[in-house]
Amino acid sequence: MKTSIATVSISGELPEKLEAIAKAGFDGVEIFENDFLAFDGRPSEVGRMARDLGLEITLFQPFRDFEGMPKPLRSRTFDRAERKFDIMQELGTDLVLVCSNVSSAALGGIDRAASDFHELGERAAKRGLRVGYEALAWGRFISDHRDAWEIVRRANHPNVGLILDSFHSLSRKIDVNSIRSIPPERIFIVQLADAPLIDMDLLYWSRHFRNMPGEGDLPVAAFAEAVAATGYDGYFSLEIFNDQFRGGSTRAIAADGHRSLIYLGDQVSRSTRATIGIDMPPRASAQGVGFVEFATDEDEAVELDGLLNALGFRKAAVHRSKKVNLYQQGEIRILVNVEPVGFAYAAYAVHGTFAYAMALAVDDAAAAYRRALALDAEPFRQPVADGELQIPAIRGVGGGLIYLIDHKSPLGQFSNIDFEAVDGEDAGDAGLKRIDHIAQTLAYDEMLTWLLFYTAIFETRKTPMVDIIDPGGVVRSQVVENDTGSLRITMNGAENRRTLAGHFIAEKFGSGIQHLAFSTDDIFATAKSLRERGFKALHISPNYYDDVEARFGLDPHLSEQLKAENILYDRDEHGEYFQLYSGTYGEGFFFEIVERRGYRGYGASNAIFRIAALKKQMRPEGVPKDAI
Amino acid sequence: MKTSIATVSISGELPEKLEAIAKAGFDGVEIFENDFLAFDGRPSEVGRMARDLGLEITLFQPFRDFEGMPKPLRSRTFDRAERKFDIMQELGTDLVLVCSNVSSAALGGIDRAASDFHELGERAAKRGLRVGYEALAWGRFISDHRDAWEIVRRANHPNVGLILDSFHSLSRKIDVNSIRSIPPERIFIVQLADAPLIDMDLLYWSRHFRNMPGEGDLPVAAFAEAVAATGYDGYFSLEIFNDQFRGGSTRAIAADGHRSLIYLGDQVSRSTRATIGIDMPPRASAQGVGFVEFATDEDEAVELDGLLNALGFRKAAVHRSKKVNLYQQGEIRILVNVEPVGFAYAAYAVHGTFAYAMALAVDDAAAAYRRALALDAEPFRQPVADGELQIPAIRGVGGGLIYLIDHKSPLGQFSNIDFEAVDGEDAGDAGLKRIDHIAQTLAYDEMLTWLLFYTAIFETRKTPMVDIIDPGGVVRSQVVENDTGSLRITMNGAENRRTLAGHFIAEKFGSGIQHLAFSTDDIFATAKSLRERGFKALHISPNYYDDVEARFGLDPHLSEQLKAENILYDRDEHGEYFQLYSGTYGEGFFFEIVERRGYRGYGASNAIFRIAALKKQMRPEGVPKDAI
Incomplete structure (x- = not known):
């Protein structure tokens, strides 16, 4: 062509x-x-x-x-x-x-x-x-x-x-x-x-x-x-x-x-089947998110460890040659990298603690990598120790890494080769099962770039754009997802730095990963378990619950439960959705826990309330409001 | 109401x-x-x-x-x-x-x-x-x-x-x-x-x-x-x-x-004639621009003096109590303020040399002032010496000043009271008659504010928005003008700093006055006269002239003349338009000389060529292009 x-x-x-x-x-x-x-x-x-x-x-x-x-x-x-x-x-x-x-x-x-x-x-x-x-x-x-x-x-x-x-x-x-x-x-x-x-x-x-x-x-x-x-x-x-x-x-x-x-x-x-000179493997079918990796240092790792423990994660393994710990819960794997050299360290030095990499599990990692390069993706390589895996990787939003892994290099095998299991007391988990979605924030004028990137390389589609109303301005949100729901990435495009999203990318950016949403099969049991571990849920305005009860005609008992646990609620023609948020960590990173009862969306109509609550929580006394 | x-x-x-x-x-x-x-x-x-x-x-x-x-x-x-x-x-x-x-x-x-x-x-x-x-x-x-x-x-x-x-x-x-x-x-x-x-x-x-x-x-x-x-x-x-x-x-x-x-x-x-509790003088009818005032210091005033001389202005008067010189040509008055104290000095200290004030001549300055204040305009007052005029003034774009003058305080009288005429050699003028228009540059999201400001206070209308294509982005242009053409202000809204307009407001701003357009009745005579005074016209690409000749079916002799003098040409259903530009002064300020033969527009279709030429002229060797 x-x-x-x-x-x-x-x-x-x-x-x-x-x-x-x-x-x-x-x-x-x-x-x-x-x-x-x-x-x-x-x-x-x-x-x-x-x-x-x-x-x-x-x-x-x-x-x-x-x-x-x-x-x-x-x-x-x-x-x-x-x-x-x-x-x-x-x-x-x-x-x-x-x-x-x-x-x-x-x-x-x-x-x-x-x-x-x-x-x-x-x-x-x-x-x-x-x-x-x-x-x-x-x-x-x-x-x-x-x-x-x-x-x-x-x-x-x-x-x-x-x-x-x-x-x-x-x-x-x-x-x-x-x-x-x-x-x-x-x-x-x-x-x-x-x-x-x-x-x-x-x-x-x-x-x-x-x-x-x-x-x-x-x-x-x-x-x-x-x-x-x-x-x-x-x-x-x-x-x-x-x-x-x-x-x-x-x-x-x-x-x-x-x-x-x-x-x-x-x-x-x-x-x-025309021969127009374009030949590459088909779009990669994503099985899920293999892991998300944070770059940090020894000091900040302590705080992150506390947060992960409060979320019900346990340290499952340590890397054989690098200062990297693996936390696990259900199918979710979080790596915490405190290695004082290399790419993660460089990223940490610039951006502070953040989720700088994610691994996407696909059918055929080598083929996905070939396709990505054919589509002008920037490859990433770094030295590995003898016998360790060189995982194919490309640069994503903000230069953050996307590792490509498959059944030939599943995380289990990858863990066995590069990681050594640790024994520790198991306090039991909080019922978190999988990564429901990864939310990336970026400048609005980069949205089209990365929507095209994901949809061209991976077998995904993009949803219509939704306007998220932040007190500081409009944030445009669009989702890349596949049919099975095993890969869902929400993309939020910020136009100014007065929004929560805009503040995050102005202060942090890096990979743009601003929040991770984990799924549970029982939001109320998870909320209770998290509470008992010392997790502090984001406080939502009581006004929200009066409205949600009237709007959806909820049983007052349910709306009381939601309010007690600060759980947001939404419904579409397929079912119900429950959302629970952490407060913010650093410049606006946070965690979300969701339960889907058939629901297919992302709770866009709740975003305005979540943002108001996050901004309120982030605002230190004496700092002018529009600095946030 | x-x-x-x-x-x-x-x-x-x-x-x-x-x-x-x-x-x-x-x-x-x-x-x-x-x-x-x-x-x-x-x-x-x-x-x-x-x-x-x-x-x-x-x-x-x-x-x-x-x-x-x-x-x-x-x-x-x-x-x-x-x-x-x-x-x-x-x-x-x-x-x-x-x-x-x-x-x-x-x-x-x-x-x-x-x-x-x-x-x-x-x-x-x-x-x-x-x-x-x-x-x-x-x-x-x-x-x-x-x-x-x-x-x-x-x-x-x-x-x-x-x-x-x-x-x-x-x-x-x-x-x-x-x-x-x-x-x-x-x-x-x-x-x-x-x-x-x-x-x-x-x-x-x-x-x-x-x-x-x-x-x-x-x-x-x-x-x-x-x-x-x-x-x-x-x-x-x-x-x-x-x-x-x-x-x-x-x-x-x-x-x-x-x-x-x-x-x-x-x-x-x-x-x-309903009584809804709103009572103020009618919109002020503008007779023209009384003067434009530059804030500068003694050193930079020398360069400005040279530029004004090259444009055919002569120093006509000096202020009795302040270090302010009045330059005049036709009905155009330019004040150059080097007073080392006061508002102009403060403005100069922040922004460098720039046109920080303009005077609009109206039917009734006191009434216009009352109307402006009723419409929430911010008043401006500064101390004057005994016997000098306190001219009513309001703050305009970027906090720049708009003086309101009328037949009770015409510039002639104002000059007589506050200024003393100077005798100097008169080298003859260059045929510049009036201020055709003042061009203000501002952030795009302030356009609506100032369009409303002008049209609410003065008897003017706004023209439809026009997109000006700058190599660095789109600049939105809209004009405030009255029926007689005695007041014409072009407003350019910049969305990023890579455009010429965006660079100007990022580096300079102040009143936003980025260029002054003077009218002549004979563009070719004026061009010749300016050339003889050492004025350097902005060089326009020869490619432009081949196209303009073909596009408008011009006599090749005319297009040769245009090209020789670097004059841009446009035509509408009312007549012809000729535009001659200076190079830029400082961070993007420039002068324009126009001749209207019935034409009512502002040469928007020529803007792309003018901007390319200005950017080329501004770019010092070795400075990356997108810094301009």
């Missing part, structure tokens, strides 16, 4: 954009006209820069308001085109995008437009150039690729072809199967963009909200499959207008774009 | 919200239920806090999914209502908002709903409470205030009334005159919200984009006038859901809300 991206998709000045595009691994680049016009240098210089970076200039765009112009505008329009042809020849690209006319001066008529394109094709042919026609979703007369194709067909000129753009077709819900009958050589280039499903004016939506394939909600893969079915083997090129991307990191957005195309190519390869 | 605001409209925790609302000058507050539920204290405590701050609790809201429920849900719904009545009595408010049912379980039927409300009215009456019914724009059966009113009419109970909300009525384009026939005593409260005109899903629009009356594009004044025409004399209450406000400054957003209501009251008073 040949990959390309339009310069308009990323921030920066033209040379900076080209460098980032090359570095991200694209084969080609579309030069967006304004980027060229603002550049203080000849077209030939732009061409040279691109070629020096190994980039083909796939397209010069856009050329607007061309077809169907009445005289005398018509001849001026052709003159304009000739000027653009001059630039293209100097740039070193043979293809220009003509988008459908939106001018109020334009006249309609398929044959008129076809005849204009035939003439333009003649002129282009004289210079060895080609013209591609694209239907804008809001074009005055032509707003459907089927009509654009009919014009191209009637123009009947080898130098005139069709340009398809997934946004323009999918935003209008045009059947993508209409693409399958187009001869592949008549499709000059294919542009791709996704977008979140928000019902709004098409032009406004397109100009501000487009995003990378897989980052939005449009069926871009089905679109690309229809294109591939024609036999098309040209460039797939991203053309993304997005306010956030325009202000974001040039390199990071370019990297996301490349990942999105590779993932799309993988989807297309799989569903169409 | 009695003013109120819902707690949901601003950020913060409940006590913080109440304090900010009281401080902003509101008479009352609506308690949004979630703010109460998250608060860890009794309803009576909330009531006491509000009363201690002098706030009446005008409403408890919302109560959802009430009317038209089938059995057995119906009786549970009434039970829920009784629980809310308990809270209301303890809070100390007699009014609850019931919004139209959105539940899929609800049954339709006007009479069924009316009968439910009659029963609820009976129950409320027993406790001395009242129930207000509001039609949500997306209600399942009731989405129009006319239908809600019919239900209230048929409920036929003195404790059941109507609640009107401008957003719900105006978003559906319901004729506001339908309000005029409603008896005022049946309207229990009126909620107000504006919104920008963006065509999108009503619920999404309402939940994220509402803003204060006058900050958006809806005809909220016409709505309020229709309400006032009924004889309604109750609360006008703001209910604003806005993502930006939720993350913004609690106090600043509350203050904006209060200003918006006072301004709305003023509009209603004027158009309906």
